[in-house]
Amino acid sequence: MSVFLARDTALRIVHARGRALRLFGLLRAFFERFALTLLIVVSAGLLVLSKADLKLVRTVEEMVADGMAPVMGLVREPVVAAQRLATRLGRFLAVYEENARLREENRRLLEWRAKAVRLAVQNRGLREMLAMPEPETAVRRTVARIIADSGGPFVQTRLIDAGGRRGVREGMAVIDERGLVGRVVHVGEASARVLLLTDFNSRIPVVVAGSRDRALLVGDNTPRPKLRFLPLSPGLRIGDRVLTSGADGLLPPGLPVGEITAVGEQGIVVTPFVDWRRLDEVAVLDYRPVVPPPAEGLVAGRREVEHAAGGDAGHPVAAVER
Amino acid sequence: MIEARSRSLGTLLRRSLPAVTGLLAVIADAAPLPDPAPETVAPFLLVIVVFYWTLHAPELMTPLVTFLLGLSFDALVGGPLGLTALALLLARGLLVRGQRGLVAQPGPVLWASFAVAAAAVEAFRWLLATLYWLHPFRFEPLATELALTVLAYPLLARALARVRTMIPRTRHV
Numbered sequence: 001m002s003v004f005l006a007r008d009t010a011l012r013i014v015h016a017r018g019r020a021l022r023l024f025g026l027l028r029a030f031f032e033r034f035a036l037t038l039l040i041v042v043s044a045g046l047l048v049l050s051k052a053d054l055k056l057v058r059t060v061e062e063m064v065a066d067g068m069a070p071v072m073g074l075v076r077e078p079v080v081a082a083q084r085l086a087t088r089l090g091r092f093l094a095v096y097e098e099n100a101r102l103r104e105e106n107r108r109l110l111e112w113r114a115k116a117v118r119l120a121v122q123n124r125g126l127r128e129m130l131a132m133p134e135p136e137t138a139v140r141r142t143v144a145r146i147i148a149d150s151g152g153p154f155v156q157t158r159l160i161d162a163g164g165r166r167g168v169r170e171g172m173a174v175i176d177e178r179g180l181v182g183r184v185v186h187v188g189e190a191s192a193r194v195l196l197l198t199d200f201n202s203r204i205p206v207v208v209a210g211s212r213d214r215a216l217l218v219g220d221n222t223p224r225p226k227l228r229f230l231p232l233s234p235g236l237r238i239g240d241r242v243l244t245s246g247a248d249g250l251l252p253p254g255l256p257v258g259e260i261t262a263v264g265e266q267g268i269v270v271t272p273f274v275d276w277r278r279l280d281e282v283a284v285l286d287y288r289p290v291v292p293p294p295a296e297g298l299v300a301g302r303r304e305v306e307h308a309a310g311g312d313a314g315h316p317v318a319a320v321e322r
Numbered sequence: 323m324i325e326a327r328s329r330s331l332g333t334l335l336r337r338s339l340p341a342v343t344g345l346l347a348v349i350a351d352a353a354p355l356p357d358p359a360p361e362t363v364a365p366f367l368l369v370i371v372v373f374y375w376t377l378h379a380p381e382l383m384t385p386l387v388t389f390l391l392g393l394s395f396d397a398l399v400g401g402p403l404g405l406t407a408l409a410l411l412l413a414r415g416l417l418v419r420g421q422r423g424l425v426a427q428p429g430p431v432l433w434a435s436f437a438v439a440a441a442a443v444e445a446f447r448w449l450l451a452t453l454y455w456l457h458p459f460r461f462e463p464l465a466t467e468l469a470l471t472v473l474a475y476p477l478l479a480r481a482l483a484r485v486r487t488m489i490p491r492t493r494h495v
Binding site for chain 1: 349350352353354355363366384385386388389392393394396397398399400401402403404405407408411412414415418447450451454455457459460463464467
């Protein structure tokens with residue numbers, strides 16, 4: 001009896017296995033036949049989800065970037081080494097011209113230094129006269145290597161090997177030794193993506209050093225972004241330096257961005273200071289601007305002051321407007 | 323028993339070479355190059371690898387492998403997820419119809435066919451990117467990338483042909 005039962009169970013298992021295998025085979029045949037169509041639909045779906053900026057899609061991107069970061073770091077090394085070797089060879093061959101250029105640059109820098117020291121002394125004196133506090137200048141820097149680029153003509157981004165683990169956050173400014181490179185747009189654990197200031201999605205609030213005109217530096221995927229939203233009659237000239245204004249509260253004010261190189265029908269063209277050819281290391285700036293006190297606190301503070309002075313404390317709005 | 327297992331593992335590894343070369347192409351495409359301008363225009367190696375294997379070993383460069391390669395490229399370079407995968411799959415859809423006739427053709431015909439396929443991929447990418455961002459992208463960088471890709475094809479195809487000799491049970495033309 002027990003032998004029959006065991007045989008029956010074994011037969012059932014064999015049948016079930018056969019059914020499962022048949023089902024698996026059918027599914028596999030179905031997938032193989034319609035795989036292309038199915039994956040085209042999935043890709044299109046992913047594009048739509050990507051447009052909706054879903055957290056899931058961003059997480060997948062960050063995971064791939066984080067996972068590939070060590071490999072990309074290794075791949076980058078021979079490229080950078082070859083580039084440095086070529087630069088050194090080039091400099092060695094042009095050592096006389098390089099020496100003359102450096103002497104000239106040194107002379108100009110010494111002039112600038114003298115000017116800067118004079119202005120700093122003058123600035124300190126004026127601040128003391130006005131009883132103004134010293135501006136907060138301590139900005140923490142995280143040095144990072146560029147490990148991947150955008151690999152195509154549509155987006156202009158760079159992947160760096162510093163992420164949330166090293167304190168990098170979205171919105172932070174990224175600079176090289178010459179000026180602003182862009183800002184951080186996505187942050188993973190071990191990597192972050194930097195949107196270059198030339199990308200068509202980039203908008204940087206800037207100020208023109210000469211005229212103090214404020215504007216927005218708008219990227220257009222060309223090497224030279226344009227100034228937009230200037231005042232009605234701007235007093236800018238070709239050669240004027242463009243600096244960050246800090247108006248967005250994310251980028252520190254006064255970072256060198258570029259200089260105006262053309263004014264015409266194509267708009268006001270800015271050539272960035274960044275040396276794209278030698279852009280292999282950057283610094284991410286952790287800038288925390290002074291946050292103004294909340295409006296409620298301001299009203300309460302005023303109320304207290306007015307109450308102490310015997311004023312009308314029952315109408316806070318009126319108190320603020322005064 | 324152990325010998326048979328190691329042989330089957332070796333076969334499996336060699337049959338995964340198309341996917342591995344695809345992954346290497348993704349890494350090479352995303353590697354930072356010393357560019358005089360911020361916009362990177364270099365040969366799009368992934369298209370060459372996908373075209374080559376789709377033509378010579380379609381059973382190894384399956385739609386799923388193509389999809390995963392496109393997806394890794396998009397994730398690594400920061401493009402919208404699915405853009406390159408979709409462009410590669412659409413081009414594959416066009417290519418597989420003529421795959422049997424094409425595979426026996428001489429080198430120059432294959433090169434010309436690749437130029438058409440690469441142009442289709444770039445056109446799909448441009449169209450999808452324009453629709454995605456609602457921004458009319460310039461053609462010049464794309465045309466330069468296409469020209470560089472077409473120029474790089476014979477060199478990379480020769481290297482891939484060497485890899486193909488290591489793969490068992492693929493058609494060697």
